[in-house]
Amino acid sequence: MALEIRNLHVAVEGEDILKGVSLVVERGTKHALMGPNGSGKSTLSYSLMGHPNYLVTEGDILLDGTSLLGMPPDERARAGLFLAMQYPVAVSGVSLYSFLHAATSAVRGYGDQSDTATRGRFNAHMMPMREFRKEVNDELDLLKIDPIFLRRYLNEGFSGGEKKRAEILQMAMLQPRYAILDETDSGLDIDALRIVSEGVNTLQRELNIGLLLITHYQRILNYIHPDVVHIFVDGRIVKTGDFELVEILEEQGYEWVRQELVGGQK
Amino acid sequence: MAGLHEDLRDIKEQDRYDFRTEIDYAHRSRRGIGEDVVRDISALKNEPQWMLDFRLKALESFFEMPMPTWGVDLGTLDFEQFYYFMRATPGKQRSWDEVPDAIKETFEKLGIPEAERKYLAGVETQMDSEAVYSSLKDEWERQGIIFVDMDTAVREYPDLVQAHISKAVPIRDNKFAALNSAFWSGGSFVYVPKGVKVEIPLQAYFRINAQSLGQFERTIIIADEESNVHYIEGCTAPQYTEAALHTGVIEIFVKQGAHARYTTIQNWSRNVYNLVTQRAIVDADGLMEWVDGNLGSGVTMKYPAVVLKGERARGEVLSIAFAGDGQHYDAGAKAIHLAPNTSSIVTSKSISKGSGRSSFRGLVRIGRGMHSSQSRVVCDALLLDPESRSDTYPYIDVSEDDAKVEHEATVSKISEDQLFYLMSRGLSEQQAAAIIINGFLEPFVKELPMEYAVELNRLIQLQMEGSVG
Numbered sequence: 001m002a003l004e005i006r007n008l009h010v011a012v013e014g015e016d017i018l019k020g021v022s023l024v025v026e027r028g029t030k031h032a033l034m035g036p037n038g039s040g041k042s043t044l045s046y047s048l049m050g051h052p053n054y055l056v057t058e059g060d061i062l063l064d065g066t067s068l069l070g071m072p073p074d075e076r077a078r079a080g081l082f083l084a085m086q087y088p089v090a091v092s093g094v095s096l097y098s099f100l101h102a103a104t105s106a107v108r109g110y111g112d113q114s115d116t117a118t119r120g121r122f123n124a125h126m127m128p129m130r131e132f133r134k135e136v137n138d139e140l141d142l143l144k145i146d147p148i149f150l151r152r153y154l155n156e157g158f159s160g161g162e163k164k165r166a167e168i169l170q171m172a173m174l175q176p177r178y179a180i181l182d183e184t185d186s187g188l189d190i191d192a193l194r195i196v197s198e199g200v201n202t203l204q205r206e207l208n209i210g211l212l213l214i215t216h217y218q219r220i221l222n223y224i225h226p227d228v229v230h231i232f233v234d235g236r237i238v239k240t241g242d243f244e245l246v247e248i249l250e251e252q253g254y255e256w257v258r259q260e261l262v263g264g265q266k
Numbered sequence: 267m268a269g270l271h272e273d274l275r276d277i278k279e280q281d282r283y284d285f286r287t288e289i290d291y292a293h294r295s296r297r298g299i300g301e302d303v304v305r306d307i308s309a310l311k312n313e314p315q316w317m318l319d320f321r322l323k324a325l326e327s328f329f330e331m332p333m334p335t336w337g338v339d340l341g342t343l344d345f346e347q348f349y350y351f352m353r354a355t356p357g358k359q360r361s362w363d364e365v366p367d368a369i370k371e372t373f374e375k376l377g378i379p380e381a382e383r384k385y386l387a388g389v390e391t392q393m394d395s396e397a398v399y400s401s402l403k404d405e406w407e408r409q410g411i412i413f414v415d416m417d418t419a420v421r422e423y424p425d426l427v428q429a430h431i432s433k434a435v436p437i438r439d440n441k442f443a444a445l446n447s448a449f450w451s452g453g454s455f456v457y458v459p460k461g462v463k464v465e466i467p468l469q470a471y472f473r474i475n476a477q478s479l480g481q482f483e484r485t486i487i488i489a490d491e492e493s494n495v496h497y498i499e500g501c502t503a504p505q506y507t508e509a510a511l512h513t514g515v516i517e518i519f520v521k522q523g524a525h526a527r528y529t530t531i532q533n534w535s536r537n538v539y540n541l542v543t544q545r546a547i548v549d550a551d552g553l554m555e556w557v558d559g560n561l562g563s564g565v566t567m568k569y570p571a572v573v574l575k576g577e578r579a580r581g582e583v584l585s586i587a588f589a590g591d592g593q594h595y596d597a598g599a600k601a602i603h604l605a606p607n608t609s610s611i612v613t614s615k616s617i618s619k620g621s622g623r624s625s626f627r628g629l630v631r632i633g634r635g636m637h638s639s640q641s642r643v644v645c646d647a648l649l650l651d652p653e654s655r656s657d658t659y660p661y662i663d664v665s666e667d668d669a670k671v672e673h674e675a676t677v678s679k680i681s682e683d684q685l686f687y688l689m690s691r692g693l694s695e696q697q698a699a700a701i702i703i704n705g706f707l708e709p710f711v712k713e714l715p716m717e718y719a720v721e722l723n724r725l726i727q728l729q730m731e732g733s734v735g
Contacts, residue, residue, distance in 0.1 A: 049690050052682070077692035085690075089683045093705030099688075102701060107692035153705070170691060 001027040001064050003048075003081070003178040003210050009058035010040075010047045017043040019235040020059070025178060025210040032213045032221055032246070035232030036254040041214045042086060044232075045182040049083040050076050063178065078107055082176035084167035086183040090155040096166060097150035101132055104173045139172040143199045160187025168199050178210040185220035197223030218250045231257050298346040301325060304448055307351045311417055311451075314424060324437045324447030331441040337596035337627070338565040343539055348511050350449045350482070402466065412457040413468055416484050419455030426457060430486050434517035434545045434573070442513040442541040442567075446482050450515065453483035456497060458524075463494040467529070467715060483514045489524035489552075498715070499530040510537045512563070518546035520554045522576060527555040531718060533562035533725065536593070542568040550576025550605070557713050558585040560595055561725055569627060571600035574608035574639075581610045586710045589622030589654075590729055598627035598659075603639045603669075614645040615707060618654035619729070625657040632669045640670040647677045648706050650699070700730050 003025040010018035017040045025031050035041050047054040048061060050073040061068045068076050091099070105127040126132075140147055143165055155163055164184050171179055181200070185193055201224055204211050213224060221229075221243070229246055231239040233254065238261055239245065248256065295303045304325050308318040333340055406413055412423060419427050437447045458464055489495050499516075512534060520526045526546065534540055540563035546554040556570035572581025583599035601610035616624035626645040647656035658675045680702050688698035703726060704711070711719045 049686075051686050072695065073686060073689040074692050074694050074698075077690055083690055085687065089681070089687045091684055091688070091702060091705050093708030094701055099691075099701065102697065103688075103691035103693055106694070106697065153708075174691065 001177075001210075002062075003064075003212070004062040005044075005048070005059070006062070007059040008044075008047065008056065008061065010043055011055045011057050012043060012053060016057070017235050018047065021235070021237060022059075023212075023230065023237060025212050027177060027210045028204075028208045029228065030204065030211045030213065030224060030226045031228045031230065032215060032226035033230045033232050033237075034215060034246070034249060037216075039232050040235040041232055042182055043235075045083055045085075045180045045212075045214060048076075048180055049073050049081065074106070077174065077176075078109075080177035082171050082174055082179040084164070084171055084179065084181045084184050086186065088155045088163050088167055090153070090158075092153055092156055094154045095151055096154050096169075097136070099154045100136060100150070100170065100173055101126060101129075103170065104132060104135075107174045136169075136173065139169055142172065142202060143169055144195050145169060161189060161192045164188055165192065165196060168196055168203075172199070172203055175207055176209060177207070178212070179204075180212045180214065182214045183216065184213075185215055185217060193220060194223060200224055218246050221246055233257055233261065294349055295351040297349055299325075299328075299350065299449075303350050307449065307451065310351070311420075313420060316424075316428060317420055320431070320437075321448045321450075324444050327438045328441060328444035328448055331438065331444055333441055334567070337567045337625075338594050340539070340565070343511070345445075345511075351451060406464075409462050409464075410459040411462060411464060412455065414455050416450070416453040416455050416486070419486070423455065423457070426488070427455065427486065430488060430517065430519060431484070432517075434519065434547050435515050435543050439543060439545075443515055443543045446484060446513045446515040446543070450482045450484035453485040453514070453516075454487070454497070454499070455485070456487040456495065458487075458489050458493040458495045460490045460521075461492045462490075464496065467496040467498045469498045481512050485514070485516045487516075487518045487526060487528065489518070489520050489526040491521045492523040493521070494525045496527040496529065498718070499528070510539060512538050512540045512542070514542045514544075516542070516544040518544075518554060520546055520548040520552035520579075522549045523551040524549075525553045525555075527557060528570075529557040529714065529718070531559035531561065531714075531722065532566075535562060536564050538563045540564075540566040540568070542566075544568065544570040545573065545600075546571065546581065547573045547575055548579040548581055551578045552576060553580045554582070556583045556585070556599070557710070558583065558597075559710065559714075559722065560585070560587040560597060561729060564593060566593075566595045566597055569598045569600050569629070571602065572610060573602045573604060574610065575604045576608075577605045578607045579605060580608065583610075583612045583614075584710055584713060585614050586707055587614075587616040587624045588726065588729055589616065589618045589624040591620035591622055594623045594625075596625045596627055598625075598629075598645075599643075600629040601631070601641055602629075603632040603636045603641070606635065606637045606639060608636065608639045610641045612641070612643040612645075613709060614643075615648075615710060616645070616656055617648045617650065617703060617706065618656050619650040621653055623655040623657075625659065626675075627659040627661075629661045629663070630671055630673075631663045632666050632671065634665040636666050637668040639666065640672075642672045644674045646675075646706070648703065649677065649679050650703075696730060700727050703730070 005021055005023040008018050008021040009016065021044060033041060043054060047056060050068065050071060056069055063079050063081060105125060108127060110125050110127050145165055155166065158166065164187060167184065184196065188196060197220060203209060213226060226243065229241055229243060230237045231245065238257060295306055301322065304321045308321055432447060435443050437444050456468060487497055516528065518526055518528060532540060544556060548554045554572050558570055560566055570583050572583065574581055581601055585597060587595040587597055589595050598614060599612040601612060612628055614626050616626060618624045624647065628643050630641045630643060632639050643660060645658055649656060656677055660673050662671055662673065664671055680699055684702055685695060685698050688701060689695060693701065704723060711722060714722060
C-alpha cells in the first residue's frame with residue numbers, strides 16, 4: 001500500500017523539468033521533500049495530480065499498485081489522492097460550502113451520474129445535507145475556522161493563511177489515502193501554522209494518510225515530524241535521510257547539497 | 267447563420283406534421299396578417315370599439331414600419347406563415363401524446379411534476395393550483411390588488427387599461443410592438459394600490475383561465491405610489507408552442523416611491539423567434555428592477571428599458587443569457603435618464619456554447635440638465651468553446667457634464683487552472699465547468715426565488731449536456 005513514483009520524467013512546454021524522480025510513500029508515513037526555488041517541486045505535485053500541461057515522458061506513478069497515468073485529475077482524486085495547492089485559484093460565485101458539498105459527494109461516490117434510477121432528481125447525487133453539515137462542522141472545529149467562512153466564494157479574497165486552511169479543510173472532507181501538501185506553510189503566521197499542522201497531524205493519524213510534504217523551511221516540520229526527508233534539486237531527489245537532514249539544511253542551506261553534488265560528480 | 271435558419275425551418279416543418287390534423291380549435295385565424303384577422307380577434311373577444319380601433323391603428327403602423335436591420339438576422343422571418351390567433355376548444359386541448367418526445371424528455375430530466383408538465387406543454391391551460399390560488403385571490407382582493415388576464419382587464423377595467431396601454435411602449439416604438447398591439451392576446455394586468463406591499467410574488471401561473479405565455483402577450487403592471495410588487499412571468503421549463511413567433515410587450519408604471527420587480531426566465535423551444543419589448547416608466551423615488559433570464563428560443567431580441575422620469579428614480583436591469591448551439595441572442599438594456607439625480611445599473615452576463623452567439627446591446631442616455639445622474643453598465647461574457655461568440659455594443663449618449671457613466675465589459679473563458687483545481691477535488695470536467703458557470707451566474711441566481719434558482723441550476727446543467735429540447 002503505497003504511492004509509488006518510478007523514475008518519473010516530466011516535461012512542461014517541451015522543457016524537461018523532472019529528470020527521473022523515484023519515491024515510495026507508504027500508507028501512514030510522512031515524507032518531507034525539501035528543495036530550493038525552481039527545483040521542480042511544484043512540477044512534481046502537479047504531475048502527480050495530473051495537470052494536463054505536465055507531460056509525463058517516462059516512468060510511472062502507482063497508487064496502491066494502480067497506475068495513475070492516463071487518469072484525469074478527478075479520477076486520481078477519487079482513487080484517493082489529494083493535493084493541497086500552493087496557489088489555490090479563486091472561483092467566483094461558488095461558495096466554499098457548496099463547492100465542498102459537491103466535491104465531497106463526488107469523491108465519496110454519491111456523484112455517480114450514470115445511475116439512471118436517480119437521474120433527474122435534483123441533488124440525488126449529493127451527500128445528504130444534514131450528514132454533510134455535521135461533518136463539516138466537526139472539521140471546522142478541528143481547524144478552528146469560523147463557520148461564516150463557508151459562505152464566502154471559493155478562495156476569492158482569501159488571505160494566504162485562509163487559502164491554506166481551506167485546502168486542509170478540503171483534505172479533511174475528501175479523506176484521501178495519500179496527500180501532497182505543496183508549501184502549505186507559506187503564508188501562515190505562527191499561530192495558523194500550529195493549528196493547521198495539528199489539524200494535518202490529526203487527519204494523518206486518523207485516516208492513516210501517506211503524506212508528502214513539500215516545503216522550503218524547517219518550521220512546519222517541527223510540527224509535522226517527517227519519517228523520511230528528501231532533498232530535491234534540479235528535478236531529482238539527490239539525498240534521502242531522516243530528520244537530521246533537515247537540521248543540516250537549516251544550518252548550511254542548499255548550497256551545501258550543491259557542493260556535495262558537484263563534489264560527488266568529480 | 268444559414269444553419270440556424272435551416273434548423274428553425276426544420277423544426278417548424280416537424281411541428282406542422284405533428285399537429286396539423288390533431289388539434290381541434292374552437293377558433294383559429296387564417297394564416298397570415300390582415301385587417302380581417304384583427305377584426306376577427308377583436309370580435310371573438312367581444313372587445314369594445316376603442317380596443318378594435320387601437321388594434322387597427324397598430325396594424326396600419328405595422329405595415330408602414332420597416333424591419334429592423336440590426337441585431338439578429340430576421341431575413342427568413344415570414345409573417346404570412348404564422349397563425350395570429352388560436353383558441354383551443356375547452357376540454358379538447360392538445361393531448362399529451364401529441365407533445366413532441368424531445369419536450370417530454372426534457373420535462374422528465376427536469377423532474378417536473380406531471381400536472382405542471384401538461385400545463386407547460388399546453389395540454390392544460392391551468393394548473394391544479396386552484397386552492398392555493400383562491401386563498402391568494404381573496405387576500406389580493408381585500409388589499410385592492412387587481413391581478414387578471416388582459417382580456418378580463420379590457421372588459422372590467424377599461425379606464426385603467428386605456429390610460430396605460432401603449433403609454434410606455436408606443437404602438438410605433440418598433441415593428442414588433444406594432445404587431446403585438448394589433449394582435450395581442452393573453453398577458454397579465456396588475457394594479458397595486460397606493461402603499462400596498464404585495465408580500466408574495468405575483469406569478470403568471472397562479473392566474474386562472476389564462477394562456478399565460480401567449481405568443482403575443484401584453485402585460486401592464488401599475489405600481490401606484492409607495493407600493494411594492496414583484497411579478498414573475500414564465501417558468502424555467504421549456505415552453506412549447508406551435509407558434510414560432512413570440513412578440514410580447516410588457517409595460518410597467520412605477521409611481522412615486524414605488525418599487526416594482528419583473529422577473530422572467532424564458533425557455534422557449536428552439537423554433538421560436540423571440541422579439542420582446544419591455545419598458546418601465548419610473549416616477550420620482552421609484553425603483554424598477556428587471557430580472558431577465560434567457561435560455562431558450564432560436565433568436566431573441568430584447569432590451570428591457572427603464573425610463574427614469576422623476577427625480578431620484580432608479581432602474582436596474584439584471585440579465586443572463588445562455589446561448590447554446592445555433593442560438594443567437596441580441597439582448598441588453600436601455601436606461602433613459604429624464605430627471606436629475608437618477609441612477610441606473612445594468613448587469614449583463616452571457617454564456618455562449620458551441621456555435622451559440624450572445625450579443626449585448628445597451629443604451630444609456632443622460633440628457634442635458636439631468637445633473638448628478640449616474641449609470642453603471644457591466645457586461646461579462648463567458649465563452650465555452652472556440653467557435654462561441656460574444657459581442658458588445660454599448661451606446662452611451664451623455665449631454666450632461668455632471669453625470670457619471672461607467673462601462674465595463676469582460677470576455678472570459680473557463681480557465682484551465684480553475685478546471686484543474688476543481689477536478690483535483692474529484693469533480694468531473696463537466697461538473698467542474700457547471701460549477702464555474704453557476705458561479706458566473708450567481709449574481710443573477712441569488713435574485714431569484716428559491717424554486718426558480720433550483721430549476722435554473724438544473725437547466726444550466728442540461729444546457730451543458732446539450733440536451734435541452
